[in-house]
Amino acid sequence: MKSLYSRLVIACAILLSVLLTGLGIVLGQFFPLFSENSNLILQRQYWFFLILTLVIAFVLSLLIATRMMIQYARPIDEMTKITSRIAHGDYLARIQTSESEYDNDLAKGINKIASNLQEMSTMQIMEKERLKTLIESMGSGLLMFGRGGTVNLLNEVFKTTFGLSENEVVGKTFKDIGLPIAIENLIEDVFMTEQVRAEQVRIDISDHPSYMSVHGAPVIGRHGNWLGIVVVIHDITELIRLEEVRKDFVANVSHELRTPITSIKGFTETLLDGAMHEPAIMKEFLGIIQKESDRLHLLIDDLLELSGMEREGFSLMYSPVNVKDMIGDAMDVVSRSMERKKMNIVAEIPEGLIIDADADRLMQVMVNLLSNAINYSKEETTVTVAVTHDMNEAVITIRDQGIGIEQSELPRLFERFYRVDRARSRDSGGTGLGLAIVKHLVEIHGGCVEVDSTIGVGTTFCVHLPILHNK
Ligand SMILES: Nc1ncnc2c1ncn2[C@@H]1O[C@H](COP(=O)(O)OP(=O)(O)OP(=O)(O)O)[C@@H](O)[C@H]1O
Ligand SMILES: [Mg+2]
Structure with a gap:
């Protein structure tokens, strides 16, 4: 499509030719050969030259116009196209200033505007993306x-x-x-x-x-x-929940500490008030004071243990652990309380199973679970410890024939201080932190612990442990 500039130039060429011809005609009027008796041949020659001049003038004008078009109009045409593209948002459009006809300040200015706009638009897109990412993430x-x-x-x-x-x-x-x-x-x-x-x-x-x-x-x-x-x-639901857990924890700790302290204080005061002069009463009271102090000691030890485990930087001492030996050691620790209750233990553990673990911590887990199995079982019952494994994990199962736990209690069992039967647990010297410690230790080993129970039938704890430690 021809631009306005091209059309103007062609129009100029035609106008120029017409003007020149017109001028020739006007000037021709002053020559005598147009008089009545003038020579017809001369007149014809005159018209011939006039038309020839007109043609030459037209061709020349056309040539000049074309030349002008190439030199001025075409670059303006091109620049108009480029500016129109820029105006429509194509900021990558550029005038080829390497070509001599476009090597001028206007073309350079247009290119500069285009590059500035391109930079601004890139920045704007980046800002937009940044804002979008920020908003979404x-x-x-x-x-x-x-x-x-x-x-x-x-x-x-x-x-x-x-x-x-x-x-x-x-x-x-x-x-x-x-x-x-x-x-x-x-x-x-x-x-x-x-x-x-x-x-x-x-x-x-x-x-x-x-x-x-x-x-x-x-x-x-x-x-x-x-x-x-x-x-x-x-x-902030999770934050509020954690805050509740923290408040509960503080309340529980205070309560657990208060009970033995109240007892110790009460019995000491009674002794000082005169009961100490009765040797039998004094012995009994001192026995209670000792038991309560032991509980206090145990509670503080367990609390320190848990908080130590939760502290950043707590790490396990991994070494190859022979599962059978480790469980054997744990069984030795609980053997006396087991004998006291005339209980029987059955072990089904494969020989030579080695896992990557912290031997002491794993023994702590086993002692806790075995102690529970003994504490919450009647006399003359059996505790079974079985170990199965595949390529990736070992599963230690501790099954008792004890009192069992209600299904509704199971989800909260591993919470700190949670005890199904507070009085009974306290009688057995429990702090309610044992299973919380077990869960924590198993999880930092990269494993998990599960529980299943039926009231009056017994309880089964399953400890899943990875065979190899992924560093
Ligand atoms: N084998 C089990 N059979 C029945 N109830 C159990 C068994 N193991 C745990 N429980 C219940 O779960 C509660 C929490 O056990 P956990 O070991 O955490 O605390 P604890 O035994 O009371 O005290 P400790 O911190 O001294 O172990 C116990 O109070 C008991 O009610
Ligand atoms: Mg326990």
């Missing part, structure tokens, strides 16, 4: 309202938290989304006051109580104008 739900009070941005976390799709939210006002009332109130507050608001709210999503930290803030533009509001919602 921030781990909190984000909701943004525009100046008109409707949602114009939200992230994936928000959608999954509230089970909403983009269509259900974008373009809606905060009242139409169906957010929990506490969050609606906070958003309304930010809209009204244009002030930052933060609150912790409890909401029930699909019947589960969740705790959210909601933060709302007005978005203020560069010139101080109000652009909308942004709401960030962070799920």
Whole structure:
């Protein structure tokens, strides 16, 4: 398609030729050969030369026009095309300034503008991507309202938290989304006051109580104008749960410590009040004081043990452990209490099974589980210890014929201080930390522990341990 410039140049050429010819005609009027009696031959010659001149003038003008077109109009044409592409967002378009006809300041200027625009657009795309990544990976739900009070941005976390799709939210006002009332109130507050608001709210999503930290803030533009509001919602349910666990733990520890201390204090006071003069009573009371002190000692030891294990930097001393030998050692430790209850132990352990583990810690696990099997079983019953294994893991099973545990108690069994029968456990000198320690030790070995039980039939603990330690 011919551009305006090309057409103009051709038009100029034609106009120039016509003007020259016209000028020739006008000048010709002053020659005598146009008089009545002038020579017809001369007149013909005149017209012949005139037309010849016209043709030559036209051809010359055309040549000049073409030359001009090549020199001026074509580059302008090309530059117009390039600027049009740039205007339409193609910032990679460039004028070939290496060609002499385009080697001018205008072309260089256009190229410079294009490269600046390209740089700006790349930066803008990068910023956009960065913002998008930030919004999507921030781990909190984000909701943004525009100046008109409707949602114009939200992230994936928000959608999954509230089970909403983009269509259900974008373009809606905060009242139409169906957010929990506490969050609606906070958003309304930010809209009204244009002030930052933060609150912790409890909401029930699909019947589960969740705790959210909601933060709302007005978005203020560069010139101080109000652009909308942004709401960030962070799920703190796990934090609140951990806080509850911590509070429970402190309450439990205090309670566990108070019981023996109260007992020691009471018996000591009674002794000082005169009971010490009765040798029989004194012996009995001192026996109780000793038992309670032992409990206190045990409790503090277990607590220190657990906190030590949880501390960063706690590591196991891995070495090849012969499973049969290790279980044999653990059985020796509990043999006296076993004899006391006239209990029997059956071991089904393959010879020569070696695993990568911390021998002392593993023995601690076994002693804890065997002690429980003895403590929570009637006399003259049998405890079975069996070991099976494949290429990857060894499974140690400790089965007793004891009192058993209710199915409903099983999920909480490994919690600290959790005891099915507090009085009974306390009588047996238990602190309620044994299984918490077992679980912790097995897990840091890269294994897991399972329990199954039937009331009145017995309890089975299965300890799964990897054969090789993955460093
Ligand atoms: N083999 C078992 N049979 C029946 N109940 C058991 C058995 N093992 C554990 N329990 C129950 O689980 C509770 C928690 O056990 P855990 O070993 O953690 O604490 P504990 O035995 O009371 O005290 P300790 O810290 O001295 O071991 C026990 O109080 C008991 O009620
Ligand atoms: Mg125990």
